[in-house]
Amino acid sequence: MDFSQQIAQYIVTGLTIGAIYAIVAMGFNIIHNATGIVNFAQCEFISLGGMFMYSLVVLFKVNPMISFFISMAGVAIIGALIEIGPIRHARSKEIIVLIFLTIGLSEVLRGTAQEVWGTDNVGVPAFSGENPIHLLGGGTIVPQHIWVFAITVLVMLMLHYFFKKTLMGKAMRATSVNRRAAALVGISVNRIILFSFAFSGALGAVAGIIIAPISTTSYDTGIMLGLKGFAAAILGGYGNFAGAILGGVILGLLESLGAGLISSQYKDAIAFFVLLLVLFLKPAGIMGYGEAERV
């Protein structure tokens, strides 16, 4: 393989992982915009998505397509339950207290997952086989990467449509801008928050499901992916949706190129170093412009 082919390979890998970060970042953003909190249980949504998929497809031999949707729905329900129970009934509504609460919930979910599935990394079959496809110019790409791209693009388009065209999406944006005004037009802020948790659960699950055939999955795969997704969200401008995509892609590319060209030892360090640098130069993130709308 010559150098340019190698670079192309790194870029494909970087974009794939970047797409995952972008979806995870969206999940963080949706809950943030509804509630003002950072939901660290987002990490567990990713692991659970992967593990549900594994159980259904591998253990119970359910059709992958059906498994995909069941896993998504399952994690969405867990997201909703987290909100209906502990988050909604927390005595304190202080943001910082609620954030710690999500860290606690994250621990509980991970512990439970460990009890259920153990600590082994398990594989999930690729959606359409493993045979690499040859690209123009000589590089190759495994089909699962294409699935990741296609599903990510589809998710982003659906999110865009949802937030720009549907009344529910507009109500969610309205609530994030001004809660009191939202209540005064009859929007149930509680219902929006509930929906945000379910929605983020589904998004986290999608990320966990589509990456599982590439990198295997386990009860705690979501931690690193979740933290990187969180970093992508900050990089792009926390709460900003275009920023989440940009942040995800930048982070994914840097990581992959850094690992390939410098050393895979520094993979994570490179990503976080760039994050620190951007925050130092532009604390609001790349797309952050203070009070402007984030969707």
Next chain:
Amino acid sequence: MLKIDGISSHYSGVQALDEIFLALAEGEILALVGGNGAGKTTLLNLISGIIRPSRGKIVFKGKNIVSFSPEKIVELGIIQVPEGRHLFGPLTVRENLELGAYRRRGKRNKKKISEDFKYILQLFPVLEKRLNQRAETLSGGEQQMLAIGRGLMGKPVLLLLDEPSLGLAPLVVQEIISVIERLRKEGTTILLVEQNARAALRISDRAYVLKTGKIQLQGKASDLLEDEEVKRAYLGQDS
């Protein structure tokens, strides 16, 4: 239609309203006048369920709504146009209006909502050119019109207007007042809060004067316009 029955309210222990009694009949414009900090906004927020009273009842069409959530109160058709407008700034003018009709969501109302949309653009023609602009880019007067328009999109049974003329140029104030008069002719019941007492009293049927959390005076708006005390305290010397 609406009865405020012995409402008291506190902000962390400090009393803002002290045993308010107030009644509003269907089709009426009732003005609530009073100086800064009298408790006018507090009363509207109590009616809208944004804050809870420490004592008393709020009865709307025979039902005590005092413990209802804000969205449930909006569902009953009690719609507040808040002081300071509280628009959805980064959303477009069109989106703000659409969200005003949130309580009527669902297929059945689609046609009616689009008729009301046209009606509001006819009330406030300046908004038409601005439909795809972000609400926060509008001038103060335009923002107030949008706030009222958003309120009207909810088809209010009872409209609560909190200082709609605050900080606006006289011509814009005139425009807003004529819209309120038009709404009255069409039968909307309105509770109008104003510091601009003269304008408010001129277009209202009855009025209450609120001072430091207590009802000081009440009566027919035309009588209050002639009342010596009201003239001195709220209408300035030039009346």
